[in-house]
Structure formats: structure tokens, C-alpha cells
Amino acid sequence: MMASFCHFPASPPHQSLSKLLSPLRRPRPHPFLPNVLCIFNPNRNRIRAGSQFRRLSLSSSSIALPPEELDSSSLGDLTRPDFPILHQEVNGFNLVYLDNAATSQKPTAVLKALNKYYESYNSNVHRAIHSLSAEATDEYEQARTKVAAFINASKPKEIVFTRNATEAINLVAYSWGLSNLRSGDEILLTIAEHHSAIVPWQLVAQKTGASLKFVGLTKEEVPDIEQLKELLSVKTKIVVIHHVSNVLGSALPIEDVVAWSHSVGAKVLVDACQSIPHMVVDVQKLDPDFLVASSHKMCGPTGVGFLYGKSELLSAMPPFLGGGEMIADVFQDYSTFAEPPSRFEAGTPAIGEAIGLGAAIDYLMGIGMQRIHDYEKELANYLYLSLLAIPNVRIYGPAPSETVHRASLCSFNVENIHPTDIATILDKQHGVAIRSGHHCAQPLHRSLGISASARASLYFYNNKKEIDVFIRALKDTIDFFISFQ
Amino acid sequence: MSSLSSSLRLFSPKLRQTFPKSPFLPSKPFFFSSPISFQRLPRSPLSEPLRAQQQHQRQQREAEVDLSVLPPRLQEIIALFQTVAEPKAKYQQLLHYGAQLPPLDPRFKTDDHRVRGCVSQVWVRAFRDADDHAAVRFEADSDSALTKGLAALLVFGLSGYPATVVASVPPGFVHLLGLQQSLTPSRNNGFLNMLKLMQQKALQFYSEVGDSEINGVSESKGSNSGAKDGVLDDKNTILGEKTDKTGKDSIFGEVSSANWSGDSLPFGDLMVDGHGMNSADGVQKSSNGGIGGRRERIRQRLERELSPVELEVEDISYQHAGHAGVRGNGDGETHFNLRVVSKEFEGKSLVKRHRLVYDLLQEELQSGLHALSIDAKTPSEA
Numbered sequence: 001m002m003a004s005f006c007h008f009p010a011s012p013p014h015q016s017l018s019k020l021l022s023p024l025r026r027p028r029p030h031p032f033l034p035n036v037l038c039i040f041n042p043n044r045n046r047i048r049a050g051s052q053f054r055r056l057s058l059s060s061s062s063i064a065l066p067p068e069e070l071d072s073s074s075l076g077d078l079t080r081p082d083f084p085i086l087h088q089e090v091n092g093f094n095l096v097y098l099d100n101a102a103t104s105q106k107p108t109a110v111l112k113a114l115n116k117y118y119e120s121y122n123s124n125v126h127r128a129i130h131s132l133s134a135e136a137t138d139e140y141e142q143a144r145t146k147v148a149a150f151i152n153a154s155k156p157k158e159i160v161f162t163r164n165a166t167e168a169i170n171l172v173a174y175s176w177g178l179s180n181l182r183s184g185d186e187i188l189l190t191i192a193e194h195h196s197a198i199v200p201w202q203l204v205a206q207k208t209g210a211s212l213k214f215v216g217l218t219k220e221e222v223p224d225i226e227q228l229k230e231l232l233s234v235k236t237k238i239v240v241i242h243h244v245s246n247v248l249g250s251a252l253p254i255e256d257v258v259a260w261s262h263s264v265g266a267k268v269l270v271d272a273c274q275s276i277p278h279m280v281v282d283v284q285k286l287d288p289d290f291l292v293a294s295s296h297k298m299c300g301p302t303g304v305g306f307l308y309g310k311s312e313l314l315s316a317m318p319p320f321l322g323g324g325e326m327i328a329d330v331f332q333d334y335s336t337f338a339e340p341p342s343r344f345e346a347g348t349p350a351i352g353e354a355i356g357l358g359a360a361i362d363y364l365m366g367i368g369m370q371r372i373h374d375y376e377k378e379l380a381n382y383l384y385l386s387l388l389a390i391p392n393v394r395i396y397g398p399a400p401s402e403t404v405h406r407a408s409l410c411s412f413n414v415e416n417i418h419p420t421d422i423a424t425i426l427d428k429q430h431g432v433a434i435r436s437g438h439h440c441a442q443p444l445h446r447s448l449g450i451s452a453s454a455r456a457s458l459y460f461y462n463n464k465k466e467i468d469v470f471i472r473a474l475k476d477t478i479d480f481f482i483s484f485q
Numbered sequence: 486m487s488s489l490s491s492s493l494r495l496f497s498p499k500l501r502q503t504f505p506k507s508p509f510l511p512s513k514p515f516f517f518s519s520p521i522s523f524q525r526l527p528r529s530p531l532s533e534p535l536r537a538q539q540q541h542q543r544q545q546r547e548a549e550v551d552l553s554v555l556p557p558r559l560q561e562i563i564a565l566f567q568t569v570a571e572p573k574a575k576y577q578q579l580l581h582y583g584a585q586l587p588p589l590d591p592r593f594k595t596d597d598h599r600v601r602g603c604v605s606q607v608w609v610r611a612f613r614d615a616d617d618h619a620a621v622r623f624e625a626d627s628d629s630a631l632t633k634g635l636a637a638l639l640v641f642g643l644s645g646y647p648a649t650v651v652a653s654v655p656p657g658f659v660h661l662l663g664l665q666q667s668l669t670p671s672r673n674n675g676f677l678n679m680l681k682l683m684q685q686k687a688l689q690f691y692s693e694v695g696d697s698e699i700n701g702v703s704e705s706k707g708s709n710s711g712a713k714d715g716v717l718d719d720k721n722t723i724l725g726e727k728t729d730k731t732g733k734d735s736i737f738g739e740v741s742s743a744n745w746s747g748d749s750l751p752f753g754d755l756m757v758d759g760h761g762m763n764s765a766d767g768v769q770k771s772s773n774g775g776i777g778g779r780r781e782r783i784r785q786r787l788e789r790e791l792s793p794v795e796l797e798v799e800d801i802s803y804q805h806a807g808h809a810g811v812r813g814n815g816d817g818e819t820h821f822n823l824r825v826v827s828k829e830f831e832g833k834s835l836v837k838r839h840r841l842v843y844d845l846l847q848e849e850l851q852s853g854l855h856a857l858s859i860d861a862k863t864p865s866e867a
Contacts (some may be wrong), residue, residue, distance in 0.1 A: 417630070418628050
């Protein structure tokens with residue numbers, strides 16, 4: 001066995017080898033990923049051979065495998081083959097997709113589910129008697145159950161399918177907000193909220209006479225939790241807050257925020273768009289009144305998202321959109337309405353897409369959200385430290401530490417170079433896809449004193465090698481512009 | 486022998502592919518009179534000459550821009566970019582242009598001068614040429630180096646020409662630069678919005694010239710509220726008086742059919758979405774909405790409102806078929822000759838008569854009618 005390793009050609013390591021030799025911190029079989037089974041079966045002989053091989057590689061110069069390569073990026077390398085879109089060239093370079101906070105890529109399992117829906121049982125749901133419709137309805141409702149299980153909601157009917165998180169927030173604002181807010185009431189948000197969490201409340205505040213209050217940032221560039229506690233009062237009717245920031249990469253102590261808010265009688269709406277795809281989110285533990293997320297950020301198709309709402313709250317809320325499906329009886333001048341969740345699902349839903357979201361949840365559960373979170377923690381630190389090492393780069397948000405865990409994204413600026421210039425050259429000259437702009441967080445950018453920033457955001461199918469490519473490309477891009485200044 | 490010729494035939498198509506044709510270079514010789522010197526840059530190891538040439542050809546095939554409507558300096562710039570094959574070198578050239586652009590006086594960095602739809606901040610300023618009152622000059626600035634480069638292209642390419650020439654520049658020329666493939670769509674939108682803002686500002690100046698010459702009124706100081714009337718006036722002047730129809734008509738058609746809201750940026754939807762290029766296409770696409778019978782509609786409208794003694798409505802769209810403004814509206818109805826003799830024109834200046842007709846035909850102008858040539862007389866004049 002060892003002898004065969006010695007004869008291994010000194011070529012760049014290919015994935016199967018690194019997979020074979022990656023040290024297994026948590027070796028356990030993965031029933032949902034059969035192709036992984038043979039590699040992850042704890043095999044003591046292999047591990048021993050691996051560690052010996054590593055020792056060999058350090059001493060022998062003919063086999064050029066740097067030690068870091070062996071234990072890095074195991075989840076990324078493993079899952080990459082499931083994402084066909086990642087294997088392409090842009091502008092002559094291998095695509096390095098680092099814009100996952102904007103949208104995620106979809107594994108073949110999800111694509112297959114979508115296709116299967118349209119090929120075998122596409123039919124309108126809840127309406128017809130025939131077999132196709134029954135099957136579609138079953139799958140659609142099963143997707144709802146999967147979403148509920150994914151966030152540990154107690155009942156599937158606490159999940160309302162919407163078009164996306166933005167629509168879900170609008171639903172709460174227009175349905176709950178318009179009937180519960182009045183002049184003098186306060187809506188508490190942070191300055192780092194996404195526009196979708198701010199604008200609907202501005203519109204509703206205008207209509208009701210309520211006002212918006214904003215929590216600012218600490219000098220560590222995290223929303224100021226102490227200030228939040230101070231701003232909470234009996235006038236606060238709802239707190240609208242993100243779980244993980246799409247710009248700062250920080251995570252907020254939602255459990256605490258909910259506890260404090262409830263103690264003054266305020267409801268809490270949690271924007272979980274950037275948390276749900278990357279970590280375990282348990283609504284029974286966090287106890288929010290409402291929680292929203294989008295499918296397309298969690299390996300699911302676009303066009304579907306969901307609102308989680310406590311059933312007693314949803315039951316008391318008036319309809320948002322009117323139409324078919326959400327009614328009980330329709331007369332000429334009035335109608336009676338269905339129970340939630342149907343009450344908030346007017347018209348034909350994105351059936352295939354909801355089923356696709358269900359398939360995405362299956363895929364993610366197959367890997368395990370904790371596993372994804374742990375792997376991304378590694379990526380997050382690696383990205384942050386690599387960026388920090390480049391001169392004149394300013395990263396926004398808190399520095400990672402023992403107590404502060406950053407999401408696997410970095411928004412940053414390079415001194416004297418516009419982020420759009422950076423993003424353009426990264427794309428055209430290196431095939432690296434990042435985002436530049438205000439990331440739908442203009443108030444946040446204003447409070448940071450900038451007009452725009454660049455952002456690289458990762459997901460579990462990225463790996464450290466890609467971060468290395470990005471860093472090299474960024475340095476090259478910076479040199480390109482500096483040489484003209 | 487025959488086998489040789491057949492093998493030659495086999496090879497020749499390939500050869501044609503590898504050598505770029507350049508049908509769009511101006512046929513007459515031009516001089517590098519611009520202040521920018523072009524230096525051959527060392528070939529980067531990232532270059533892919535064959536791929537770049539193929540893309541170059543694709544753009545040429547896609548771009549159906551009539552070079553003759555472009556001002557000479559812009560043509561030079563286009564030719565310059567076409568000789569640079571590598572994207573990286575094109576960017577370096579773009580940055581060179583940007584570096585030549587003098588910084589804009591901060592007092593002009595206002596919303597009035599800001600180009601919407603840009604991911605970066607861009608400001609554009611137009612002013613009358615000190616030596617040639619018919620010509621307009623531009624200044625621009627941006628906090629993004631690449632956008633500044635694009636702004637510089639426009640500033641250097643369009644400054645010093647009459648407003649009519651500037652306004653006639655079709656946005657599609659950007660395809661000829663070969664930068665389009667190398668730029669993200671959002672940047673292209675910024676480019677187009679910059680161009681449109683410059684064209685709009687140029688027309689503002691032109692209308693002031695028109696007003697003062699025709700009405701003997703003192704020039705307005707470039708106020709935006711004057712823009713609405715001013716542009717219609719100048720359009721009438723150009724189209725009513727001149728008898729030669731060129732591609733310029735189509736651009737004015739586009740300009741006048743945009744939403745004049747009286748503020749600095751009439752292309753409201755363009756700015757908000759940042760989809761400048763799509764909106765330009767959109768204008769052309771929307772002209773397909775004319776269901777036909779435009780001639781009838783024009784007749785009816787003018788007859789109802791002006792009770793003319795004489796009325797002739799002639800569809801001359803076929804004379805303009807094929808140029809940029811008409812593309813996308815294959816069933817004609819874009820250009821008309823009007824001869825109207827009516828008592829309603831009594832006491833009105835020529836400009837006011839034309840404006841009256843234009844106001845009556847606003848709906849048509851917004852649904853694909855590109856240009857009118859108006860002969861407006863009172864019964865006593867006819």
C-alpha cells in the first residue's frame with residue numbers, strides 16, 4: 001500500500017486523492033450521499049496510511065502535495081460535482097462563484113425534482129379530483145411539511161408559501177401591520193436591515209402613523225444590542241431584525257432579542273435569509289413571532305419563499321392578496337376566508353418550485369446543517385484572514401474571534417479603487433464572480449460612510465482553493481488599477 | 486490540380502474566419518488629432534487572440550451602426566479600440582482615456598448632472614463651445630476608473646460638435662468599441678445613460694439657440710423646465726425646414742417620445758432600472774405597438790382639431806427603412822410628411838405652429854412615430 005503511494009506521479013493533486021486522504025474529524029456514514037459512503041466509512045488502515053503519506057510527502061520532493069491541500073475543503077470538493085453550473089468557463093477562466101449571498105446554485109437533485117414535476121405530475125393543487133392533481137397536492141403539501149421540519153416549526157400550517165422573503169415581509173406588514181399599528185406605535189429595526197425589511201414598514205408606517213426607529217452599529221460594526229434594549233419600550237409593537245447580516249457577516253442573539261421584545265409586548269419578525277441556508281435554525285428555540293426566508297438562497301429554485309408565523313397570530317390576520325384558494329365562500333359583495341396558511345396563498349402557487357424547495361431541503365439535510373455551518377466557519381476565517389493580509393483592504397463588520405463568528409462572506413473596499421472597478425476586472429480578467437454595490441442596504445452603507453462596497457460570499461460548495469484564486473485575482477486587479485494612478 | 490483547388494476551397498473559409506474584416510473603419514483617412522497617444526502595450530500572458538478576433542467579428546455582425554452619423558473624433562476612437570484585440574489592453578486603453586479627463590468642478594457634482602442607473606457615481610456637464618456657439622462641449626467625472634474611461638470616450642468623442650450631431654449618435658455604436666463584451670451589463674447601462682444625458686443636455690442648448698434666433702427672446706439659462714418646449718421647438722426647426730432626411734430624424738423621434746417630466750432626466754424608467762440598453766430597445770419595440778392606420782389617425786386628429794382647408798398626410802417611412810431608428814418597426818409608419826393649411830395657424834410663429842401640430846400628435850409620437858416634416862400655412866399664405 002505504502003509502496004504504491006511512493007510511485008504516485010508528481011502531478012497536481014486530483015480530487016479523489018485528497019478526498020481519500022483528508023483527515024476525518026467526524027467520520028460517519030452518510031446514507032443520503034451514497035457516493036460518499038466508501039470514502040467516509042472510517043477505515044483505520046487508510047487513515048494511518050494517509051498520515052504516513054503526509055509525512056512522506058513532506059520529506060520527499062517528488063510528490064508535490066502541500067499538507068494543507070489534504071485536509072482542506074472536504075465538503076466543498078465533495079459537493080461540487082452535484083452542481084453542474086459551477087463547471088464552466090467565463091471569459092476564458094474557470095468560474096469561481098462567490099456571490100452566494102445574492103443567490104445560491106442548485107444541485108442536480110433539485111433540478112431533477114423540478115423536471116420530474118413538470119414531466120410527470122404537473123397539475124393544479126387543491127382544486128381537482130383527478131390523480132395528477134392529487135399527486136401534485138401531496139408533493140406540494142409535503143414540501144410544506146419539509147420546510148416546517150427544517151426550522152422545527154410545530155405545525156406545517158404555520159408555513160405560508162410566498163414568492164420570496166420580500167413578499168413574506170410585505171405580507172406581515174400589510175396584513176398584521178395595518179390592522180395592529182396605529183399612530184404613536186414604534187417599529188424597531190437595525191440600520192443594517194435589508195431594504196425588503198425596511199421599505200414595507202415605511203409604507204405601512206405612513207398609512208398608520210407609526211414610526212420607525214433604528215438601532216445603530218457599535219464600533220465593532222455590529223448592531224448595538226445595548227441600544228436595542230434601550231430603544232425597546234411599551235410603544236414598540238414589532239421588532240424587525242436580521243439573523244445574519246448580508247453585509248457585515250455578523251449574527252445577532254435572536255433568542256435574547258425575542259425575550260426582551262416579548263417582555264415589552266412587542267412582536268418579532270426575523271429575517272433569516274442569510275442564516276437558514278447556512279446553519280441550524282430552530283423556531284421553537286428562538287421563538288420569533290414571524291420568520292422569513294427565500295428558497296433561492298438555500299439551493300432551491302427562485303420564485304418561492306416562506307413565512308413562518310405562530311398559528312394564533314396567523315389566524316387573527318386579515319388576508320393580504322385576494323383571489324382563489326384563500327376563500328371559503330364568495331358572494332357578490334363579500335367573501336369569507338380560509339384558515340391559514342391558505343388564507344395567505346391566493347392564486348395558483350409556484351407548485352413545482354415549492355416541490356423543488358422541498359428537494360433542496362432534503363439535499364441540505366442529507367449533508368447536515370451543523371456540518372455545513374462548521375465547514376463554513378473554516379471558510380469564513382480563511383477568507384477574512386486572507387483578505388486582511390492584503391494592504392489597503394478594509395473589511396466591514398466584526399473581526400472573528402472566539403465569541404464572534406462571522407458568516408462566510410466579506411464586504412470590503414480597497415482604498416482609492418471603486419468596488420465596481422474591482423468586480424469588473426475580477427470577472428473579465430479572472431472569472432471570479434463577486435458583487436459590488438450597496439447590496440440592498442443603503443442605510444447601512446451611509447452609516448459606514450461609503451456609497452458602495454464589494455462583497456465575496458461563499459457557500460458549502462466553495463473551497464479554500466477558490467478563496468486562494470480570488471485573493472490572487474484581487475491582488476492582480478489592485479495592481480492593475482494602482483499602475484494607472 | 487482539381488484536388489488542390491478543392492483543398493484550397495476547404496481551407497479558405499477557415500482563413501476568412503481568422504482574419505478580421507473591418508468594414509466599419511471609415512473609408513477616408515483620418516488623423517490622430519486627439520490628445521491621447523496610443524501605445525502598443527506588451528501582450529499579456531492571458532491573451533487569447535483567436536477568441537478575441539472571433540468575438541470581434543460577432544460584434545461587427547451584430548452592430549448595424551451607420552458610421553457616417555458619428556462625429557469624426559468618435560469614429561477615430563472607435564477605430565482605435567478596434568485595433569486592440571485583447572480585453573485587458575482595451576481596459577488599459579479605457580483607463581488611459583479616463584486619466585486624461587480633467588476632474589469636474591465640485592459645484593457641478595449635483596443631482597442635475599448625475600447619471601442615473603450607474604453603480605458608481607457619474608456626473609456629466611454640457612456647455613456651449615466658447616468659439617462656436619452651435620457646438621456643445623462636455624465635461625464628466627466618476628469615482629469609478631472604468632466608468633470615467635467610458636465618460637472620457639464620450640467627452641472626447643462628442644465635444645465640439647453641433648447638438649444635432651451629438652443627439653444623432655445611436656447608442657448602438659458602443660458595440661463597435663468591442664468593450665461591450667468585456668463590460669458587465671450594468672456598466673453598459675451606465676454608458677448609455679451617460680450618452681442619453683449628454684444628448685439631452687446638448688438639445689437643451691440647441692433649443693435655446695433656436696428660441697433666441699426665431700423668437701428674438703433672450704436665452705434661458707439652461708433651466709430644465711424650459712427643456713420641454715425647447716426640444717419640441719428645435720425638432721420642428723430641424724425637421725420642418727430641412728428637406729434632407731437623414732438618420733437624425735429617428736433619434737429625435739426617440740428623444741421626443743420619451744417621457745418629458747420636466748426634470749433633468751426625462752428617461753425616468755431608464756434611470757431607475759439601470760437598464761439603459763433594454764430601454765433603448767424598448768423604444769424600438771414599443772413602436773411595433775402601432776397597429777397600422779396611423780395615417781388615418783393623424784388625419785382624423787388634425788382634421789378634428791385644426792379644421793384645415795388643406796391636409797396632406799404622406800407616409801414616407803420607406804425612405805428610412807433600415808436605419809437604426811426604424812429597426813423593429815417593419816410595418817413603416819414612422820416618418821410622415823404633413824402639409825396643413827388652417828386658420829388655426831394665424832398669428833402664430835412657425836415654431837408655434839409646429840408645436841401645435843406636435844402637441845396634437847403626442848400619442849403617435851409616443852407609440853412609434855419617429856419624425857414629422859411639417860408644412861404649416863394659413864389660408865392666406867397658401
